[in-house]
Amino acid sequence: MHNLSTQRASDWTESATGDNATATATHAAPGDGTQAHYITGVSAGYIGAAPTPATLVIKSGTTTIYTVAVRTNVDIEFVSPLKGAGGALVSAALAAGGSGIDGYVNIKGYTR
Numbered sequence: 680m681h682n683l684s685t686q687r688a689s690d691w692t693e694s695a696t697g698d699n700a701t702a703t704a705t706h707a708a709p710g711d712g713t714q715a716h717y718i719t720g721v722s723a724g725y726i727g728a729a730p731t732p733a734t735l736v737i738k739s740g741t742t743t744i745y746t747v748a749v750r751t752n753v754d755i756e757f758v759s760p761l762k763g764a765g766g767a768l769v770s771a772a773l774a775a776g777g778s779g780i781d782g783y784v785n786i787k788g789y790t791r
Contacts, residue, residue: 723782
């Protein structure tokens with residue numbers, strides 16, 4: 680039997696929080712411009728009263744590569760990792776939740 684969905688283990692993780700501010704987790708650009716980051720998972724959400732749906736945006740450099748609405752919490756494992764552009768940083772930004780609401784975002788992945 681063949682395993683058609685093998686997922687590589689993550690080599691790095693980044694986390695960020697924000698109190699009524701955008702929470703942005705960023706993994707710096709690789710030193711070698713020929714390498715690219717692959718995001719294998721993201722988790723994000725809010726602590727406190729649930730805000731109206733906010734946006735979680737994942738970017739490669741300044742280019743959006745994934746967007747999802749978040750009301751309370753999301754935990755996404757990508758079967759096919761999101762690939763960043765060669766030599767570019769990757770980031771995930773969760774919009775501010777409002778007064779008294781803390782937001783958090785985590786990304787994980789590998790570089791090759």
